[in-house]
Amino acid sequence: MARTDEPPDRRAPTIKDVALLAEVGIKTVSRVLNDEPGVRPETRDRVLKAVESLGYRRNTIASSIRRRDRRTASIGLVVEDLANPFASSVTRAIQDYAAARSHLVLVGSSDGDPARERTLVQEFGSRLVDGLVIVPSGADQSYLEYERAHGVPVVFVDRPGKRFKADAVVSENAEGTAAAVRHLAARGHERIAFLGDRQSVYTAAQRLAGFKSAMEALHGGADKRYIRTGLRDPRQARDAAVEVFGLDPAPTALVCGNNLAAIGAVHALQELGVRDRVACIAFDDVELADLLRPSLTVIAQDTAALGATAARLLFERLDEPGAPFRRTTVPVRLVPRESGEIPASA
Structure with missing residues (x-):
């Protein structure tokens, strides 16, 4: 009597299973899966x-080892x-570009930790990824020489790497904050504060x-009392803003170096x-910056262009x-809303 309690075959x-079912050789199946020429249409249909x-899924890594380009x-x-x-x-922009070329994107967060990045x-x-796109952290990406030596190209996005030459895509960071200062100065502001990230980060620096360059050109320099850097999260930015606006005289305007600083500053x-x-x-x-009251004026980065580029x-x-190697700079734009229109005399 046959047993009925045996577990199903989950293999x-x-x-080989595909070849047996389609009544062809393994090489023929491989040629169909790799979309190679020389296979009769009826044979290709049987294999597919x-x-x-069977619900067959290719082992991409194993297949790449056998292919000449190892992709x-x-x-x-x-x-x-x-x-x-x-x-x-x-990330979404990179995924969309890659998907249009039948590539999968594997994503990981470094948390700004160089060891985690590595x-x-x-x-x-x-x-065996074909290439790498990296938002670099820390002061040394020379470890990537190993990847390049093994045929894996690297592109940096948001900031260039250090001690390693590669293609890079960055925003007009300095011009963005300079435009913010000019916009505020045109509304009568001279005492302008700045909240930013660690100066070891390229974009923050x-x-x-x-900011300093524009303040120098317009007002003879920035007041160091109104500048706070090294702020890594909204809580730190909130505390820094409370401290700065407790000074006498207090600033009449504020430029935030990133979205996390802005969240803390608004609070x-x-x-x-x-x-x-x-x-x-x-x-x-x-x-929801446009729904705040007053709505928040921003320097907007073109994230879609950064990722796609x-x-x-x-x-x-x-x-x-x-x-x-190339470095591509993507323009930013000032999006005027209510918070940037408040005059110094308010």
Whole structure:
């Protein structure tokens, strides 16, 4: 009597199973899956029907080892924090560009930790990704020489790497904060504060430089008492804003170096009861910024262009490994709303 309590066969179907069902050789199945010429249409149809019937899935890594170009149709993406709206928007743009070219994107967050960044790169390398797009952290990306030596191109996005030459895509960071200062100065502001991230971060340093340069040109220099940097989250930014606006005399306007600083600053201004009297401009758009009262003026980055350009450079690098390295700068734009129109006399 046959047993009925045996567990079902959960073994994943193999290319041999496909060949048996389609009544062809394994080589023929491989040629169909790789879309190679020389297979009769009726044979190709039988193989594809067998693949669908069995639910067969290719082992991409194993297939790439057998292919001459060793491609896996996948790329690795390292961002600082995927939960940050900036990072998620850039990621989506890269994914869309890659998907249009039948490539999968593997994504990991480094949390701004150089060791974590390196671990993610090693993990992606072990999965034989075709290339890497990285938002770099720390002061040394020379470890990427290993990846390049093994045929894996690298593109940096948002900021260039350090001690390692590669293609890079960045925003007009300094010009963005300079435009914010000019906009506020045109409304009579001279005492303008700045809240920013760690100055070891390329984008943060560039934005502070643009702020200082514009303040120098318009008002003979920035007041150091009104500048706070090293702010990594909204809570730190909120505390810094409370401290700055407790000074006498207090600033009449504020430039925030990123969206996290802006979130903290808005909370602080609300707590202090001065949101309708202090002008504020933030770098990076913030979700629902147009619904705040007053609505938030921002320096908007073109995240879609940043991501798509980084992806395009990577695919071009795959086609031409020896081409000169390029740095592409993506323009930013000031989006005027109510908070940036508050005059100094408010």
